[in-house]
Amino acid sequence: MSRSSGWAREAIAVFAKDWLVELRTRVALGAVVLFAFTSVVASGFALEPPSGVPAEVKASLLWVILFFAAVAGLSRVFVVEEETRTADALRLTVSPAGVFVGKLAFNTVLMCLLCAVTVPLYLLLLEAPVRHWNLFVVVVVLGSMALACATTAVGAIVAKATTRGALFGVLAFPVALPPLLVAIHATKAAWVSENGWRVATGDLQVLTGFMLVIVPASLLVFEHIWSE
Amino acid sequence: MSWQIVLRRVGKVYDERPVLWDISAKVTAPGAWTILGPNGSGKSTLLKLIAGLLTPTDGEVVYLHNGERLTAQQRRQAVGMVAPDMALYRPLTALENLRFFARARGLPVQDNDLLSLLEQVQLRAQAHDPIATFSTGMVQRLKVLTALVHRPPVLLLDEPGSNLDEAGMGFVRHIIREQMKDGIVIVATNDTREMDYGEPLIRLGA
Amino acid sequence: MSNIAKALTGVWIAGVIAVAFLWLPPAQGFRSPEAARIVVFHVPCAILTFVAFLLNAAYSWGYLRTREPLTDAKANIAAELGMLFAVLATVTGSLFALEQWGSAWNWDPRETSIVMLMLVYAAYFVLRGAVEERTKRARLSAAYALLAFPAMVFLIWILPRIVESLHPSNTLFSRSGLDPMYRLTLWSFFAGLLAVFVWMFRLRLRVEIAETRLRQQMSCEPETTLTGAKR
Numbered sequence: 001m002s003r004s005s006g007w008a009r010e011a012i013a014v015f016a017k018d019w020l021v022e023l024r025t026r027v028a029l030g031a032v033v034l035f036a037f038t039s040v041v042a043s044g045f046a047l048e049p050p051s052g053v054p055a056e057v058k059a060s061l062l063w064v065i066l067f068f069a070a071v072a073g074l075s076r077v078f079v080v081e082e083e084t085r086t087a088d089a090l091r092l093t094v095s096p097a098g099v100f101v102g103k104l105a106f107n108t109v110l111m112c113l114l115c116a117v118t119v120p121l122y123l124l125l126l127e128a129p130v131r132h133w134n135l136f137v138v139v140v141v142l143g144s145m146a147l148a149c150a151t152t153a154v155g156a157i158v159a160k161a162t163t164r165g166a167l168f169g170v171l172a173f174p175v176a177l178p179p180l181l182v183a184i185h186a187t188k189a190a191w192v193s194e195n196g197w198r199v200a201t202g203d204l205q206v207l208t209g210f211m212l213v214i215v216p217a218s219l220l221v222f223e224h225i226w227s228e
Numbered sequence: 229m230s231w232q233i234v235l236r237r238v239g240k241v242y243d244e245r246p247v248l249w250d251i252s253a254k255v256t257a258p259g260a261w262t263i264l265g266p267n268g269s270g271k272s273t274l275l276k277l278i279a280g281l282l283t284p285t286d287g288e289v290v291y292l293h294n295g296e297r298l299t300a301q302q303r304r305q306a307v308g309m310v311a312p313d314m315a316l317y318r319p320l321t322a323l324e325n326l327r328f329f330a331r332a333r334g335l336p337v338q339d340n341d342l343l344s345l346l347e348q349v350q351l352r353a354q355a356h357d358p359i360a361t362f363s364t365g366m367v368q369r370l371k372v373l374t375a376l377v378h379r380p381p382v383l384l385l386d387e388p389g390s391n392l393d394e395a396g397m398g399f400v401r402h403i404i405r406e407q408m409k410d411g412i413v414i415v416a417t418n419d420t421r422e423m424d425y426g427e428p429l430i431r432l433g434a
Numbered sequence: 435m436s437n438i439a440k441a442l443t444g445v446w447i448a449g450v451i452a453v454a455f456l457w458l459p460p461a462q463g464f465r466s467p468e469a470a471r472i473v474v475f476h477v478p479c480a481i482l483t484f485v486a487f488l489l490n491a492a493y494s495w496g497y498l499r500t501r502e503p504l505t506d507a508k509a510n511i512a513a514e515l516g517m518l519f520a521v522l523a524t525v526t527g528s529l530f531a532l533e534q535w536g537s538a539w540n541w542d543p544r545e546t547s548i549v550m551l552m553l554v555y556a557a558y559f560v561l562r563g564a565v566e567e568r569t570k571r572a573r574l575s576a577a578y579a580l581l582a583f584p585a586m587v588f589l590i591w592i593l594p595r596i597v598e599s600l601h602p603s604n605t606l607f608s609r610s611g612l613d614p615m616y617r618l619t620l621w622s623f624f625a626g627l628l629a630v631f632v633w634m635f636r637l638r639l640r641v642e643i644a645e646t647r648l649r650q651q652m653s654c655e656p657e658t659t660l661t662g663a664k665r
Contacts, residue, residue: 024319
């Protein structure tokens with residue numbers, strides 16, 4: 001027993017494997033990007049002319065779209081293991097912590113990719129006025145990370161349930177609500193507030209604090225979700 | 229260097245329906261054993277309990293090495309398992325699958341090492357093919373490889389010969405013979421051809 | 435709960451309600467002083483729904499540690515009662531808001547927190563309905579409860595600052611500004627309601643235990659010996 005498989009190494013292996021599978025099958029990416037794309041285009045179409053729409057509405061709509069796009073794809077990383085019967089081999093090989101961290105990392109990157117595709121399109125189509133660009137980028141990055149943190153463990157729960165359907169959205173929403181609300185608040189600050197940073201600093205702290213609480217909580221319960 | 233697996237009054241209940249109850253046994257390396265019983269008697273469940281994939285509702289499964297209990301992490305390193313319902317990653321190639329399981333276990337292997345392992349089971353030529361294209365026999369050989377890549381002292385086989393031809397069965401027999409020289413092999417089966425793979429350990433069912 | 439205790443509780447609550455409507459003077463400083471009496475009923479419901487939430491989280495934690503089926507039953511019952519009182523709190527709060535501010539919903543942080551709590555309870559029940567096997571259901575819903583708990587704590591913490599800036603603040607009367615008579619009536623009602631809560635909890639628990647025993651008897655065949663299986 002001389003080898004030590006630290007959970008970090010395990011997580012990296014799981015992360016690499018999940019992305020390899022995803023790039024070959026493109027199920028999660030497809031679901032997420034497609035949903036976001038159609039939502040943004042539909043919103044842009046429906047809210048023409050965008051100048052008549054208040055900034056609060058645009059900020060809220062952006063994050064609502066991001067949330068539901070996340071719901072479309074962030075449970076995939078666990079569901080696919082159950083559907084293709086690979087969960088047992090994984091459970092035999094990797095510690096629960098390694099599995100969780102690896103898949104959390106996967107979801108975080110997925111969210112970041114989603115934002116990279118969605119946000120520029122949204123800003124363009126809905127003519128969102130960005131006053132503090134650096135703040136906005138920080139808000140998007142932190143907000144999407146927080147959404148991934150909030151929903152990964154829930155995705156694991158949903159993967160184990162027998163009837164999945166719309167379960168993920170229903171379960172994920174209450175847990176994702178806190179980061180969602182502060183992200184909207186901070187986005188609005190980044191767009192229209194004069195002293196955006198001062199207004200949004202509290203929100204950024206909440207986002208970080210939320211992640212610092214939810215990730216350990218998720219780790220704690222994940223062992224119980226993952227083992228039979 | 230003695231490995232032991234101890235089952236103490238192990239039981240597994242689903243919704244007040246007992247699948248297994250009061251199973252006790254002890255195996256000490258080296259050797260091979262069998263778990264026998266008709267379909268539906270709980271063989272796979274028992275094997276999964278031994279592997280640590282399931283948690284018993286009663287009793288416990290303990291792994292001992294030189295008398296010391298193994299932690300969960302150590303157990304994971306000590307066990308390799310092959311089962312029909314345990315699949316590998318179909319979109320990935322044989323090499324990618326092997327690489328994942330090796331890296332996840334912290335083995336400092338290079339691709340060359342993995343390729344020579346694939347050579348040993350005549351899968352070298354298909355190393356870069358997605359395993360969705362593999363035949364049952366090829367998949368079985370790869371499963372065995374991923375189960376043994378970290379040289380575990382314990383090998384668990386659930387109906388290893390199912391859907392295999394004579395060559396495949398021969399491969400299984402060879403693996404078991406090699407493993408039982410130093411380690412523990414437990415085979416769950418209801419196939420008469422496989423019953424003499426080891427000493428009968430537990431008989432389930434009527 | 436003994437019959438005497440039940441009767442006493444009933445009389446107590448009836449008495450408090452009578453006091454609230456007949457004896458308490460109309461509240462000062464409210465637009466519709468008569469309707470403001472509803473405060474006496476609204477606040478205890480709100481408190482109890484949060485208490486139920488805490489209980490649900492505590493029992494969920496307990497279940498994951500001990501895997502006692504009864505603990506899971508208790509978590510479920512706490513959620514059921516929490517949902518009941520959340521609905522009552524929301525309805526009474528809406529009625530009050532209607533009288534006081536002319537609209538039934540005002541995004542007041544406290545009211546919003548209770549509605550979010552209802553969302554969590556609803557999600558919890560949806561999850562429980564989606565898992566058939568008993569131990570799995572208990573395990574997964576306990577895990578979810580322990581994720582929803584810190585999320586709700588965060589929500590309740592951040593809600594005021596979000597709502598303040600997004601909407602004009604409608605301060606739902608400060609507790610300290612309440613007339614002492616009102617406060618007495620309120621806490622009296624709370625005491626009665628708490629007794630009802632405990633009674634319903636224990637009643638529901640007895641039903642759960644009876645159901646479990648019946649299930650066990652029906653699934654055990656005479657020949658099967660369940661030695662070592664703990665019941």
